[in-house]
Amino acid sequence: TNQLPLKVMISGAPASGKGTQCELIVQKFGLVHISTGDLLRAEVSAGTEIGNKAKEFMNAGQLVPDEIVTAMVTARLSREDVKEKGWLLDGYPRSFSQAQSLEKLKIRPDVYVVLEVPDEILIDRCVGRRLDPVTRKIYHLKSFPPETKQIKARLVTRPDDTGEKVKSRLEIYKQNAKAISSTYSNIMKKIDGNRQKDIVFKDIESLLSQTQKDNMKSMEAG
Numbered sequence: 243t244n245q246l247p248l249k250v251m252i253s254g255a256p257a258s259g260k261g262t263q264c265e266l267i268v269q270k271f272g273l274v275h276i277s278t279g280d281l282l283r284a285e286v287s288a289g290t291e292i293g294n295k296a297k298e299f300m301n302a303g304q305l306v307p308d309e310i311v312t313a314m315v316t317a318r319l320s321r322e323d324v325k326e327k328g329w330l331l332d333g334y335p336r337s338f339s340q341a342q343s344l345e346k347l348k349i350r351p352d353v354y355v356v357l358e359v360p361d362e363i364l365i366d367r368c369v370g371r372r373l374d375p376v377t378r379k380i381y382h383l384k385s386f387p388p389e390t391k392q393i394k395a396r397l398v399t400r401p402d403d404t405g406e407k408v409k410s411r412l413e414i415y416k417q418n419a420k421a422i423s424s425t426y427s428n429i430m431k432k433i434d435g436n437r438q439k440d441i442v443f444k445d446i447e448s449l450l451s452q453t454q455k456d457n458m459k460s461m462e463a464g
């Protein structure tokens with residue numbers, strides 16, 4: 243059938259589970275996942291000009307300057323696959339001015355998902371997080387340990403996942419969250435992210451399926 247591609251934004255504090263849920267959303271809905279954190283980390287490891295500029299901010303747990311990130315995101319959003327498959331924007335906008343940049347370009351999501359998790363849980367999730375540089379999969383030493391010894395041996399820790407830096411990232415998130423959500427208040431859906439990941443996903447899945455149906459209806463209504 244002819245479906246309008248979905249446009250989804252996912253937001254939430256550091257380690258609220260955005261990346262984890264995005265893996266599941268992509269599997270089910272086939273959207274193009276655009277994670278500014280992943281894009282920036284790829285620039286850093288490739289040693290590009292953007293990467294070299296971004297690196298110090300990221301490692302300190304601070305935001306990378308808007309102009310760098312906004313140029314990166316708008317370039318990615320204008321590619322053909324995004325128009326065909328729809329998009330899932332993760333980690334952007336992260337400030338009021340970033341939200342305004344998208345508004346000016348008339349780029350608006352169908353739904354704005356916010357994952358809610360208590361602070362004390364977030365710290366533990368960051369400190370225990372490990373990434374597989376080969377498959378890009380996200381693990382946690384306690385909650386989601388690697389499947390094999392071979393995978394375990396190659397896992398890496400993010401330089402911004404120390405207790406101190408997580409606190410700074412969390413503060414920055416809180417300072418910006420209200421201003422961003424004011425832009426999307428009419429399409430904002432809060433989801434309790436402090437449950438098992440499959441349970442969290444069930445809620446997101448039904449939300450996105452419903453959004454798809456609503457899109458169809460408004461398309462048919464013209």
Ligand code: AP5
Pocket residue numbers: 254255256257258259260261262263278279280282299300301303304305306307308311332333334335336340367368370371372380381382383385386402411435436437438439440442
């Ligand atoms: P980014 O990569 O976006 O980091 P973040 O927002 O801090 O989010 P995280 O990646 O830490 O967490 P997540 O919510 O994806 O959680 P995850 O699924 O991994 O950004 C990094 C940096 O880049 C920023 O600090 C900034 O410098 C820069 N940057 C990025 N975007 C920018 C922008 N727009 N403007 C300026 N600068 C920007 O899960 C975390 C852990 O918890 C994992 O170990 C996972 O296994 C575990 N877990 C997940 N779900 C569950 C669950 N339900 N139960 C138990 N454990 C779980």
